[in-house]
Amino acid sequence: MAERPLTGDIRPGVMPDISAYESAGGYEALRKAVSGMSPEDVRKAVTDSNLRGRGGAGFPTGQKWSFVPPGEAASLQKYFIVNADEMEPGTFKDRLLLECNPHQVIEGAILGAYAIGAGRAYIFLRWEYRLAERRLREAMAEAMEKNYLGKNILGSGFSLELRIHTSAGRYICGEETALLNAMEGRRAIPRAKPPFPQVCGLWGRPTIVNNTETAANIPPIIRNGPSWFHGLSLTEDAGTKLYGVSGRVKRPGVWELPMGTTIRELLEGHAGGMREEYRFRGVIPGGASTDFLVEEHLDVKMDYGSVQKAGSRLGTGMMIILDDRTCPVGMVHSIIRFMARESCGWCTPCREGLPWLEKILNALETGDGRPSDIELLEEHTRLLGPGNTYCALAPGAVEPLQSGLRFFREDFERHIREKRCPWR
Amino acid sequence: MLTDDERREIEREVENCVNRREACVEALKVIQRSRGWVADDQLRGLSDILDMTPEELDSVATFYPLIFRRPVGRHVILICDSVSCWVMGYEDLLRHLKSSLGIGLGGTTTDGRFTFLPVACLGACDRAPAMMVDDELHTDLTREKIDDILRRYP
Ligand SMILES: Cc1cc2nc3c(=O)[nH]c(=O)nc-3n(C[C@H](O)[C@H](O)[C@H](O)COP(=O)(O)O)c2cc1C
Ligand code: SF4
Ligand code: FES
Numbered sequence: 001m002a003e004r005p006l007t008g009d010i011r012p013g014v015m016p017d018i019s020a021y022e023s024a025g026g027y028e029a030l031r032k033a034v035s036g037m038s039p040e041d042v043r044k045a046v047t048d049s050n051l052r053g054r055g056g057a058g059f060p061t062g063q064k065w066s067f068v069p070p071g072e073a074a075s076l077q078k079y080f081i082v083n084a085d086e087m088e089p090g091t092f093k094d095r096l097l098l099e100c101n102p103h104q105v106i107e108g109a110i111l112g113a114y115a116i117g118a119g120r121a122y123i124f125l126r127w128e129y130r131l132a133e134r135r136l137r138e139a140m141a142e143a144m145e146k147n148y149l150g151k152n153i154l155g156s157g158f159s160l161e162l163r164i165h166t167s168a169g170r171y172i173c174g175e176e177t178a179l180l181n182a183m184e185g186r187r188a189i190p191r192a193k194p195p196f197p198q199v200c201g202l203w204g205r206p207t208i209v210n211n212t213e214t215a216a217n218i219p220p221i222i223r224n225g226p227s228w229f230h231g232l233s234l235t236e237d238a239g240t241k242l243y244g245v246s247g248r249v250k251r252p253g254v255w256e257l258p259m260g261t262t263i264r265e266l267l268e269g270h271a272g273g274m275r276e277e278y279r280f281r282g283v284i285p286g287g288a289s290t291d292f293l294v295e296e297h298l299d300v301k302m303d304y305g306s307v308q309k310a311g312s313r314l315g316t317g318m319m320i321i322l323d324d325r326t327c328p329v330g331m332v333h334s335i336i337r338f339m340a341r342e343s344c345g346w347c348t349p350c351r352e353g354l355p356w357l358e359k360i361l362n363a364l365e366t367g368d369g370r371p372s373d374i375e376l377l378e379e380h381t382r383l384l385g386p387g388n389t390y391c392a393l394a395p396g397a398v399e400p401l402q403s404g405l406r407f408f409r410e411d412f413e414r415h416i417r418e419k420r421c422p423w424r
Numbered sequence: 425m426l427t428d429d430e431r432r433e434i435e436r437e438v439e440n441c442v443n444r445r446e447a448c449v450e451a452l453k454v455i456q457r458s459r460g461w462v463a464d465d466q467l468r469g470l471s472d473i474l475d476m477t478p479e480e481l482d483s484v485a486t487f488y489p490l491i492f493r494r495p496v497g498r499h500v501i502l503i504c505d506s507v508s509c510w511v512m513g514y515e516d517l518l519r520h521l522k523s524s525l526g527i528g529l530g531g532t533t534t535d536g537r538f539t540f541l542p543v544a545c546l547g548a549c550d551r552a553p554a555m556m557v558d559d560e561l562h563t564d565l566t567r568e569k570i571d572d573i574l575r576r577y578p
Contacts, residue, residue, distance in 0.1 A: 087547075089544070089545040090507055090549050092545075092550060095547040127490055130559045130561075166450070167449065168491050169543065245550075247512070248511065323511075
């Protein structure tokens with residue numbers, strides 16, 4: 001079986017204590033880094049590994065770290081934050097790592113902090129992940145006891161205080177600058193960029209925010225080296241990826257597989273294909289804020305470049321399946337309704353546009369659609385698109401709408417023609 | 425105003441923070457844990473500890489759906505209304521819960537037993553539909569399963 005550095009040692013239902021993690025090679029990377037590698041060496045290994053952010057945008061991790069100011073400014077307090085807010089609809093991958101492999105997330109946070117010279121690190125955790133919080137706290141206490149955390153880690157002179165910030169709901173808190181405001185005890189609206197958090201983040205200090213899965217990749221990269229990491233993948237984007245499938249499939253779930261596994265293999269091989277009496281119609285490949293793909297795309301490789309070429313985004317890599325007995329308009333409506341509620345209200349196109357879209361889609365669903373509505377919907381996908389808002393919530397929200405209008409146009413038109421939802 | 429226990433717990437949080445206001449969300453939760461919700465009076469009490477005005481604290485508190493600024497029932501039901509749960513039958517469960525509880529989303533039963541709220545994707549989409557009651561996650565929901573679950577929360 002292919003190597004699974006993130007989940008290979010997870011046993012269902014078993015909380016891995018620190019000795020289980022250590023005997024599988026855990027904290028070796030930390031030992032190796034603090035005893036024989038400079039922070040710059042760690043940064044270089046991560047850059048060479050080609051690790052890209054697993055939080056949705058796919059930004060190269062090493063490059064992100066390189067924006068943290070060196071030299072003079074290096075004496076400033078800096079922060080390393082693990083984003084464990086996971087609220088993107090259809091996404092349930094970080095939960096697995098936090099609940100079943102918390103030590104690896106923690107080791108990733110320590111290594112990330114070491115690499116950028118941060119003295120303080122946080123795990124930003126959504127409140128609803130109650131079990132994850134308990135396990136993270138237990139794991140942190142174990143790591144403290146072994147001096148993997150705290151003062152003068154393993155005698156290296158490097159000290160790190162790690163804390164959990166437990167949030168209280170609201171999707172926007174996962175956006176990295178909204179997250180910083182949330183941590184500072186402010187309303188969690190995103191910040192105007194620039195300045196970017198790498199230069200001016202938490203309390204105005206250089207700050208790195210990385211997704212949970214991104215952080216969990218760091219220890220194996222340091223332990224085994226960049227070329228090993230490249231070898232895990234089937235394509236040019238390195239490593240493994242946590243992929244998931246939800247919807248009317250036989251075996252919904254989450255699996256760690258080589259980067260570049262195809263949609264078909266995920267759907268048919270791992271998820272067991274569609275349930276009896278249901279047929280495949282489309283897939284939102286990477287969490288709710290990505291464009292639909294359809295039958296003709298089943299052989300697309302799930303890596304950053306290939307999914308983009310097919311007209312969507314890898315996003316979180318967690319697929320939501322549309323079947324032939326589910327209304328595509330209703331599915332888009334569900335997403336837009338969510339996004340309208342979760343909008344932080346800072347920019348006008350998002351604050352006003354999403355509720356308007358929600359009303360139009362609701363009208364279509366309840367038989368009050370008008371022929372001009374399609375054009376209105378299309379116009380909004382442009383008005384809420386990239387470049388018009390402070391954050392990516394609105395542009396992401398309209399992705400499934402714009403591709404839904406393309407691939408399922410006949411369904412939208414039927415709602416208007418027949419003055420009802422044909423699925424109800 | 426705040427009790428001594430609440431003050432002590434909040435001060436302990438503050439000690440671990442870079443700035444006092446960093447403890448704000450946690451402090452609101454401390455109050456909510458002991459009282460169920462956060463009233464104006466407690467915001468004023470908190471204001472002194474955190475160096476934030478009551479108005480500022482209110483603006484933060486109202487930003488979060490899980491900080492309650494009104495009394496809630498003994499148990500809080502959070503039903504996931506995001507897309508995977510929607511595909512897997514959310515609407516039918518919503519109808520069922522509304523009629524069994526006799527309230528809509530945002531409501532509290534007259535006997536004060538349940539408050540019923542929507543929540544963002546619970547990260548359990550492979551076991552959809554899903555909901556939480558208080559601290560507990562319930563998955564693969566059906567009408568029957570919901571009836572069983574509700575019975576467990578007096
Ligand atoms: C509305 C919104 C919500 C987001 N939620 C999350 C989240 O819950 N977890 C996450 O890792 N990234 C989330 N992101 C992406 C973050 O802004 C950020 O890009 C990411 O945490 C960076 O980590 P990475 O470089 O390791 O991918 C969200 C972005 C937006 C616009
Ligand atoms: S796009 Fe929406 S969520 Fe993002 S900052 Fe603007 S109003 Fe807030
Ligand atoms: S959509 Fe309901 S748990 Fe994810």
